[in-house]
Each structure stands twice: as structure tokens, then as C-alpha cells.
Amino acid sequence: MSEDYREFYYHQLFHDDQPRSDDLSVHPHLQLFDPNPYLSFTEILHGPTTDHDKYSPPEIVKEEENPVVVVVEAGEGGETPATPNSSTTTSSMEAAAAAGEEYSNKGKKEESQDDPSKKEAKVKKKAEKEKQPRFAFMTKSEVDHLEDGYRWRKYGQKAVKNSPYPRSYYRCTTQKCGVKKRVERSYEDPSTVITTYEGQHNHHVPANHRGQVAGMFGSPMFNPLLMPFEAGGPNFPQQLLAQMPHLYGYDGAVSNNLYHQRTLTQPHHQHSQQLPPDYGLLQDIIPKQESGFFYV
């Protein structure tokens, strides 16, 4: 991990003077995890450097209140620039706050005194919405819309309050797949893209024209790692997470970016925490310790 990345990480973690990151209390729905925030994706992939081997994290990780920060360097796949360091992914409290703000605000005034049918519809709508799993993560990237293997159709763009950068709205183009994602650039760090996924893919990652799985991490070195996941089924990432609900407080969907993030994360040290019953061969590929994300 370069110093840059570490700086970036700490920036995300400890900027408690930011208005959007100080209100976890208002985001009870947020579930933050901290498997191992001290590793960059590079380290995860290639093993730690000697320096980092000696590195001891300060006493700042407590229970589940700190955000997961996993830095992932994007390969040269998709639209991601070819420079190895041009794109890094992390998840953070800031992203959680950014992505979750809406959740915390909406539904507060649900006690409508309107007619029962309207109220019922509202409740139903709310329940439906809350059923949609969400999580957000941050990607250090020069491009806004990172290739992640799925096909997305942009259906809207809005100016973001307090930010010079617009927010883009995407929907998965696959029929009957209602997964959406929002992409916006952090106003605090313009080099950072905040991506929020909502919903669950119910289909395979579509192959691109060359019959390969596209993706922001789709460089050749990554593809072999993708294979087992492809073989795993249409909802592989979902299945993956579904196997670790006790770890992630979640029982269903996951973004494909997370999918890649997790897929590409190579174990270099396995902790001896209990594994899910069906962790199976995934344990060879997925180091549950070094990946992370949060739901919003």
C-alpha cells in the first residue's frame, strides 16, 4: 500500500468533521464492518510488504462501529484507465452516510392520516423499498461509471446538493432485474467515486462481445479468479454473502463490484474465525477478513 492509499484510507475513516459522516446514529440501518482495514487490495493480492507486516493498527477499531475500508486497485478492464493505480475502491463511513442519507430521511413521516388504502400503499411501498438491500463503496477512479460486468442503462442525472458533481442513476438492463445503482463523485475528494447499489441481480454476469466477463477488474490476471464464481451460479455473489449472514448481517444480494472486490481479494493470511458452514472452496478464494462493505 502506498502512502497515498493509506492517507486516503485514513481520510475516509477519520474525517469526523464532515457533516455527512458524523451521524451514524441517524443511520441505524447501516451495518458497518471492519474485517481488516489495514490492508490494501494490493497487499491482499500480493501479500503484505515487510513494513506492513510489522504494522500494528492503532486502537481505533472497536466493535462494528468502524467502517470497513478495503482498497482495491482496479485493473485495466473496462473503462478503467490502464494505469494500475488509477482506480482504487474502498468503502467508508462517508460513503455510507452519503448513500444512506436518504434512507434516514425517508419514512419518518409514515403515520399518514390519509385514507387507509393510501396508507396501505405507502406502507407497502416503504416495505418494498426497505427490502432492497443496499450498500455503497468508494472507488478512487478517474471514470465515473466503472465497468463491473453488468450492463447498465442510465436513466437520470441530478445535481447533488453541496456538490459540484452530478449524481447519475443507472438500472440494470437485464429484463426483470431491478438492480439500480447511483454513481456520484465525492465533493470532498473529486478523485473518489461513490457507488451505491440497490437490489439484487437475478441473472448471470453478461458476457461481452468477446464472450468474456467484462468488469472493472477484468484484466487477465484477474480472470482466472472470476471463473469459480461464474461457475457458481447466477447469483454467485449473493450466494457468497448469503453464506455469511452472521458476518455481514445480510442474507441476499451484493453488488457485482463487491463481487469483484471480494473475488479478487487474495488471502495472504487466514484468520481462524469460524467460517460459515458452506464456506467450502470459497475459502480458497475469498478471504473474508480482507473484504468489506456496508449496507445502506
Added chain:
DNA sequence: CGTGTTTGACCAGCGC
């Protein structure tokens, strides 16, 4: 022609 983007309009929720 199929697919995806752009962009202004519209709607609903929320705070004041």
C-alpha cells in the same frame, strides 16, 4: 435499427 445517453419535466417526501 437496437442500444444507450442526455435532459427537462414530473412526482413524492420532507422540513419549515
Added chain:
DNA sequence: GCGCTGGTCAAACACG
């Protein structure tokens, strides 16, 4: 009630 904001729609447009 009103204004602000976020999210979505859909027509027009661009592109391969």
C-alpha cells in the same frame, strides 16, 4: 401550504 430535494420518466438524440 410552500419550497426544496431526490428519484424517475420519457422524448429526443447519438452512436455503432
